[in-house]
Amino acid sequence: MSDIKEPGFKSSELFAELAAVLEGYTPEEKQKELKKTNGIFEMQIKSSSGEEKIWTIDLKKEGKVIKGKGPKPDVTIIAGDQLFVDLADGKTSGQKAFMTGKLKTKGNMMMATKLDSLLKTAKARAKL
Template structure:
């Protein structure tokens, strides 16, 4: 669910949605491609901080919190910790700037495995592409013909959109699901 004042939380939500929607075997493949735990400390324009931990080493899941300890609860130790502001996180994820360039300018601080920092942009691009290839949230339809029609969209809560996309992806036939994953990995 997007966090007020943090545009980067939408990107983290996309990543969470993709990891949740992927069948277990595909999620395992994505985890094996990365084999790292990323911890992000993001500061918004008001000076508030939020923490995200992305486990792409074991479980393939994302946690967040208002403290580093809360975000890391139940997660393996991070291989890399990245500190940056919200706007920089968004620019990097949109390809408008590079993580290396922002690191050199001092806008990104890294602790841990520096090489994983260089993999951040390709990682975000890969998951953005996977996100774009998930089926769109279902429109209102006859419940007999749509297995996701029971999902209620709650105004102001984008999590319902993610749940609808996940349900739609999981209800797709295997050939369609494989086609989506193949297109996303192309």
């Protein structure tokens, strides 16, 4: 998972956690998650220093997280590093961040709403 992590990006820890959770799924659990989510998320995250990195969460075909661009995304989510960490920790809501312009999306906005439950599931499983 070290290839997922990026120095200077707190959110890369979350992507590494999610990748580990997905890798730990049984084939049946992975199929269930793919069927439930059926989407590809491209996450464009900007660090506090202004550097931007991309992670792709493929929950359509492969059920994995990669650093960089992956298959064509259903939705692209653009956020600051700390904001993304706060979203994952439940300190702020995606809806509030979107309405205040701190979070931007391109593509299927309804797909973006599935990310919240995905992050919560990953955090819960990572603590097991």
